[in-house]
Amino acid sequence: MAKRKKRNAKGWTFNFKKDMLRACVVAALAAAAYLLGKYGLPDSISGDDSSSNEGKALTADTSVHFIDVGQGDATLVCSGESYMLIDTGDRDSDNTLITYLENEGIEKLDYLILTHLHSDHMGEAAEIVEQFEVDEIITTALPEDMIPTTQIYENLLDAMEAKDMTFHAAADESFTLGSCEVQTIAPTEEYSNLNNYSVIVRISHGDNSFLITGDCETQEEEEILAKGEDLTADVLKAAHHGSDTSSSSEWLTAVSPQYTVISCGVDNKYGHPDEETLIRIKKYSPKVYITADDGTVIFESDGEELSVSVSGKEE
DSSP states (O other), X not given: OOXXXXXXXXXXXXXXXXXXXXXXXXXHHHHHHHHHXXXXXXXXXXXXXXXXXXXXOTTOOEEEEEOOOSXXXXXXXXXXXXXXXXXXXXXXXXXXXXXXXXXXXXXXXXXXXXXXXXXXXXXXXXHHXXXXXXXXXXXXXOOGGGSXXXXXXXXXXXXXXXXXXXXXXXXXXXXXXXXXEEEEXXXXXXXXXXXXXXXXXXXXXXXXXXXXXXXXXXXXXHHHHHHTOOOOOSEEEOGGGGOTTSOOHHHHHHHOOSEEEEOOXXXXXXXXXXXXXXXXXXXXXXXXXXXXXXXXXXXEEOSSOEEEEEOOOOO
């Protein structure tokens, strides 16, 4: 988030023997004080061109971080002294996610939600469980034939067993995180694609709301829409990295986001985000961020206003 710089008062000279100069200076300062009181400081005052800032949530106690983990998803929700991580991205020899959490001063996660069990959403989960205190892990209950047999999943089970932990099966329910209300919506239909077992997470903080969608595809979108849940959100994390399998017009109409974040890797082999899907999203969402281009995207909420900053990407 862009830091505010203190105004530098040096360089002013006053000659108190000259009434005219004194009058001009007093008048200028009075005018500046009036404008500052009426309009406040600019939203962003920074000499760092690698980041940008929009909005004016200046007393925010809640932030949602869409962390740039390459071709994967990882979303950190901070509210007061409470923390929730939604997905972990894939395994990463650079420990990008763990380093990010440590830099945020996080030692404990109240909740770890794994939207579904593909490696680009839970590849670092074992390491997270090993290195941080985690109170509860939530993921979708799966049919026996859909449970992964990958080494990454086995590593997670081993890490959980070492700490005497079990999964909490996602359901249509709500819980509190700091000053936020968190709602999970779980699919109940049977699918042939693991993406369609994604847990949908809606986070409300006062007037502001966020919708995290995992890799939910159009089939699951139809099921969730049929439930009649409130899906409206100021910020949407687009499903399946902006793929052509997701983000139908009906879904986008129901969510009606002001901001959309697409999490994907630079020059990824899947062609994410899909060009037609991106065009469709932009019809419904005035502002779209792509982590491959913009880096980590952070929203801050004071319950009324939202501010957003991006880390930027080096060319």
